[in-house]
Amino acid sequence: MSTSPADSVPSDDERDATGPSFADLGIDDRILRAIADVGYESPSPIQAATIPPLLAGNDLVGLAQTGTGKTAAFAIPVLMGLDQTGKAPKALVLAPTRELAIQVAEAFGRYATHMPGLHVLPIYGGQNYAVQLSGLRRGAQVVVGTPGRVIDHLERGTLDLSELQYLVLDEADEMLKMGFQEDVERILRDTPDSKQVALFSATMPPVIRKISKQYLKDPVEITVKTKTSTAANITQRWVQVSHQRKLDALTRILEVEPFEAIIMFVRTKQATEELAEKLRARGYSAAAINGDIAQAQRERTIGQLKSGVLDILVATDVAARGLDVDRISHVVNYDIPHDTESYVHRIGRTGRAGRSGEALLFVAPRERRLLDAIERATRQPLTEMQLPSVDDVNAQRVTKFGDAITENLASDNLALFRKLIEDYEKEHDIPLADIAAALAIGSYDGNNFFMEPDPEPVERPRRERGERSFEDRGPRERREGPSHHRNTGAELVTYRIAVGKRHKVAPGAIVGAIANEGGLRRSDFGHISIRPDHSLVELPADLSSETLNALSRTRISGQLIQLQLDSGPPGSARPPAGRGPRGGARESSAKPRYERRQPRS
Structure with missing residues (x-):
């Protein structure tokens, strides 16, 4: 069996009309609730094609690029069929890198939010063994690991795969490129014959075909081809910033970057409210929309965005469906999406009606592989931008101060206030410059008018090798x-x-x-x-x-x-x-x- 969904990514409305929902795929209520919490409403092509055969118990080979939503494609069926009794792992996912292992484990955790008692454990090279050994002793139904560290635990006798129900090879071609073929084959060979195997790969080189024929039982083969494209009139940029510094980075950009209206995307409903509140505290007209907001309030908020009463909208993917506002000049991906389809839909909210648009993506160091996936899928490189410096921000504040004066000089009320100030000058013998400065103090916080320079990094004495223990x-x-x-x-x-x-x-x-x-x-x-x-x-x-x-x-x-x-x-x-x-x-x-x-x- 081979399925090839349409090459172009359908619009939100087209997907609603033609594609199945997650409920249509036979997913149980616990996981449906978790999917709704994450903000996904309809399955991506790889999810729609692979979840049914995996739920039916078939081995599977899925050919799809990174960023197409394949983690959910295998995590959801595995969680539905998992035997949660006992401490021995029932599912093992092999990933080529520690970063991917961590991301896959986090995804399993999100989808298992409403499955109490289910434990997911990532194991990978570079992490202290004590953490992994403790987790294995406590019991983990799902283990996500890199091949080398999995083999290491098998040799130690600390990982028991005798009760394994599911084995997933994620990004199999990358694992083999990195020299893990022997380890992968050993794991396939030494785990129970009754297990169900799912192999996901971006390509099908001969060695993947050989492994599929030798170790998988009559696998269903799914191919999802994507020709995702974005509008040429949208400028796409990205900036690397840690999660802790996102808000500081965002406010610097907002001060320096001219914009008309912005929609910012975050992953969770709670994050929409938190970010909108923090932006309002910094003087921006911002509001949140998410799945919990009543339709009447949603329509009122979008109306304010269209009319210019509101400048920033913080939203989840689901809440932004059907949103069409011409004045949106910028889309900010405050949280990077986990699949490329969502990215394309998000940035499509700008650049409407022939106007140019700006798309900005925040990328944490651990999320660089998601950025690579977006560039491959959209076939367009994103330009890295540097965060505005303190000097950039302060120069812009001085410019805006001058612009405000220039704008107010054209006011019809200028003559009235000039007369009042001239009278004050004569009565108190105060220079006009001092009077103007005093009036400015009433409008601006002088103590915080200029951004303070970043603190100098503290030089710490270098320790001798071996002096610092892991617990330190x-x-x-x-x-x-x-x-x-x-x-x-x-x-x-x-x-x-x-x-x-x-x-x-x-x-x-x-x-x-x-x-x-x-x-x-x-x-x-x-x-x-x-x-x-x-x-x-x-x-x-x-x-x-x-x-x-x-x-x-x-x-x-x-x-x-x-x-x-x-x-x-x-x-x-x-x-x-x-x-x-x-x-x-x-x-x-x-x-x-x-x-x-x-x-x-």
């Missing part, structure tokens, strides 16, 4: 793992790994495997040189012992990488002693690959 770290560091580097000009040293051209490795596979298992970022990597039987990789000189410990078991193309500091060509000086991972490489033949190991200290 803050909550964010503990969540992201002890090896979370930001390479801002840090010293790089050259490491040698035991895979090269004869293993058919590419730089992307090296970066993906080491970054995933070691918890590094792509910015932590320097030059990569692939030689016939080994490769040289530049990495930060201050890799933590936890990172080195994780990388000592990393494999690429099934080969243990045996990470060690490179000693250079024969006769050259060796690097300082004590800087290598556990004193250098391990012998790959020291013990069988799947022998159960004792937990690391």
Whole structure:
């Protein structure tokens, strides 16, 4: 079976008229309530095509790009069929990167909001083992993990997959590109034959076809082709900003960017009210619309936006359906959408009636892959913008102050107030400039007229390696793992790994495997040189012992990488002693690959 929905993305009204609703797909009330809470009203093409065969118990191969809503396509049927008894995992989702594993686990949590007692656990390289071991002991019906860390837990005997009902391979082609084929096949082979398997991939290379034929039982094959496009008269930009700094970033942009009317999209009903209230407190005419607002109030609010009484509307996707206001000059994606279809529908609210429009997307560091998906789906690159500086904001405030004076000079009441001020000047012998400044104080808060410069970053003394324990770290560091580097000009040293051209490795596979298992970022990597039987990789000189410990078991193309500091060509000086991972490489033949190991200290 192969389905290919229409290439173009239908409008909201067209989808309502022709496509099924989530209720039509046979989804139970608990999950329907969660879907409504998230703000989704009708399924995307991949969801409409894959949920019924998965609910019917079929194995499935889904070919669809990232950002088409495929997480919900497999999460919803898995949750509906899940046996919640016992502590052993009943569903396992394999993802190529730690970021995707976290996002998929969060999505499962959202859809399981009204399923008390169901636990979801992400496991991935770079995170402390104690957190994962504690979660596995407590019990998790759904485990979302990267292949390397899943294999590690299987070897330790800390992950029991004997009761597995569902196995999902998400972005299978990416996993194989990163060298996880052997791990993926081992997991497919060593889990119960009775399990249901769903494989999702953007492409169908021969190795995916081979895995499908060998390990899946008569799979239903679903292909969803998207030719998503956006209007040429809409300028699309994005800015990277953490969740904590979004409001500050937004207010800076609003001060500097000229706009007529804005619609801002957030994910939840509660967020619409909170953001609208914060904007009103900063002097903007803002209102919220969401699914809980009565129709009469919704119509009144939209009327105010059309007439110019209201300038900013904060909305969820569902609440904005059917919204058509010509004066919307900007669409701000305050929360990035999880699927590209929603993005296209959102920014289509501007650039109406032949006018130009501006679309701005806030992207947190962990959400960069969603930005990549949007660019691929829309076939249009988004331009990165820098946040306005303090000087930019202050210059704009001075300009607006002058513009207000210029505008008021044309007022019919100018003669009246000039006479009053001239009389005051004669009576009190006060200079006109001082009188004007005093009047301005009545309209402006002088103490806050200029934005204060950002505080200088505090220089903290550098600790010696090994001085700081994992427990000393803050909550964010503990969540992201002890090896979370930001390479801002840090010293790089050259490491040698035991895979090269004869293993058919590419730089992307090296970066993906080491970054995933070691918890590094792509910015932590320097030059990569692939030689016939080994490769040289530049990495930060201050890799933590936890990172080195994780990388000592990393494999690429099934080969243990045996990470060690490179000693250079024969006769050259060796690097300082004590800087290598556990004193250098391990012998790959020291013990069988799947022998159960004792937990690391």
